[in-house]
Amino acid sequence: MFRVSNNLVGILNLVTFLLSIPILVAGIWLSKQADSECERWLEKPVIVLAVFLMLVSLAGLIGACCKVSWLLWLYLLVMFLLILLLTVFTIFAFVVTNKGAGEALSDRGYKEYRLGDYSDWLQNRVSNTKNWNKIKSCLYDSKVCSSFADNYLNDTVQEFYAEHLSSLQSGCCKPSNDCNFTYVKPTEWNKNVSVTNSNPDCSAWENDPEVLCFNCESCKAGLLDNIKSNWKKVAIVNVIFLVFLIVVYSVGCCAFRNNRKDNAYRNRY
Template sequence: MGFSNYLIGILNFATIVLSLPIIGGGIWLATKHDTDCVRFLQWPIVLIGLFILLVSIVGFVGACFRISCLLCVYLLVMLMLILLLLFFTVFAFVVTHSGAGHALAGQGFKEYRLGDYSTWLQNKVDNAENWRSIKSCLSDAKVCNSLNEEYSSLQAFSRARLSPLQSGCCKPPTACGYSFVNPTSWVNPTIPSANQDCLLWNNQDLCFNCGSCRAGVLQNIKEDWHKVAILNVVVLIFLFAVYSIGCCACRNARRDGSFSGFGKPFL
């Protein structure tokens, strides 16, 4: 049982270390400059990371001090954690599977359409209270302010590599036919397109009320969630390996009677 104790202790210590990037990734998503307005979607990742951290500490203590009841609790909670993380990872891939930017002829940037994204994500940004907070936050972040300094002509602006937020929130959709004055000021065409976003654009509020702006926010969420979901897959593989070894150690402990409550630490 000495080897099993050492192995479980070492693996749980590694899991403790591994939980830190998950917590850090969630905090990064919640405080990142262009997505700090969607914290309601990012904090669950932080909670999962904290859960992994606490469970790993329980397993580490249970293995090191040979506390049988603590090890059993650890294995049960570890199973629940694996199922929870698996559900969240699958959910993240499913809800961010659809949606992508549309390339435009002669334009360096892409444009984004709200209808391309999953219904669940659309409902999040269509919620009036959520969007009011997001819009206020985007305005405070001044995501459009640098465009006028960087692009003084239509030719330069057409070649610009705009972020999803800049493309969706700072200019009217190209199909509307607005005339360029500067990146955040456009002349309304005589007969605007029937696209609802064309009617929502104005030079004061820009396109922060447009569906394209919501789509830009969702594109950012999609890209960020994909990064975290890939990290979660790696963590899942590791957690499953730790859980399997823990089950073997617990079975051996019951067979050998090695764990009988608080024993001596093996370290």
């Protein structure tokens, strides 16, 4: 009688294999449609993930259903390494996102973001000129500031100050509050030459829609705050996924043990 654990491993891996097909199709579609740095960066991980899921699920499916012990052993080895890698990444994500937060301002609906408030590891990633140039390209392609300008175009200065802006909008699409610039419209501010500003972001600001505050430290900080929020969500999902992987790994170990017993029984008789 075929063991329950073998059937369960086979079903789980069949589902995983079927799920990897649309992921692969999406990656190939992105490679055909990509016309920006962001999309070109995204397509490769998607395709690699899909191929990896396909190969691993096939190994588990064949190993469990066809009782191929060495293939099931390889599947369990990859699963163990995946659990280990995911555990390390989850701990790392919690550690690097534990530091940093926006600064609340009086009479403002939005917060201001300082690069120095975030972890050194994250700061180093955005301080690298090559990395930041790619990120800027992505931010511009996403139209984060052009949509921001359209949404608040008719705001008076008081209405604008009351808006609840995202970290990217606050950091990249408007000048820092320290600059004391005169508001004209969301992405257009007049510099006050009589005011001396120690904040380097004030000199980096330009009314040019392609520049704005994309070269500001506040923009880098706004991005890090956004990453911090997203990574915390990913880390929580990873914990749930880890529990699932551990259960599957345990069932796989039972199936591997069943394979060895069945093979030993056949060899004996």
